[in-house]
Amino acid sequence: MAYIRKIRQLVGHQPLIMTSASGALVNEQExxxxxxxxxxxxxxxxxxxxxxxETFEQTVVREFKEDAGIAVEPQRLLKILDHDTYTYPNGDVVQPVNAFYLVRRTTARQYPIKPSETVRTRYFGLHESPHFFNQQHAEMWAVLKEYLTNR
Incomplete structure (x- = not known):
């Protein structure tokens, strides 16, 4: 976050292209x-x-631990998503370039999450439709469903 904070101090709310990584952890019930x-x-x-x-893989490992309290390792790159823009509630505008991975849990240990980023975590069945943060996350959901259906 320090890196992003420094950039935002220089450019304010100007649109930025930002690189990110996200992961999908799927349990035995899919x-x-x-x-x-x-x-x-x-x-x-x-x-x-x-x-x-950082690399995309290092980012998803670090972020998953911070956001969900779970140590993971990337198993498969599912898709690079790069065509959406998003405006955060504070006015920051980004075009996130996201590497979306299928990940595997590496230990049963639960780590503390960052309460400034995560309220809670929950498993959702593939038939459920949670209200997603932005269009990119909805697209990742569709990519994951297609992958799990066709593997």
Whole structure:
């Protein structure tokens, strides 16, 4: 976050292209873990923006631990999403370029989550339709459903 804060101090709410990574953790019942976001109250896949020097894979591992309290490793890149824009409640405008991964839990240990980012986490069945944070997360949901149906 320090990297993004520094950029925003320089450019204010100007539109930025931001790189991010998100992950889909699927349990044995093929339900998907989502986070209820603290900033909007909507649902989304755990993930977030890269810090300078990180790879997409390192980002999804770090962000998943911060957002969901779970250590994961990427298993498969499902899609790069890059065509949406989003305006945050504070007025920041972004075009997020997101690497969306299928991830696997690496330990049963639960880590503390960042309450400034996550209210709670919950597994959703593929037939459910939570209210997503933005269009990109809704598209990731569709990508995951298609992948799980056709594998």
């Amino acid at each position: 339900a998907v873990l989502l986070q209820e976001r603290a900033d909007t109250g909507d649902w989304g896949f755990p993930g977030g923006y890269m810090e300078f020097g």
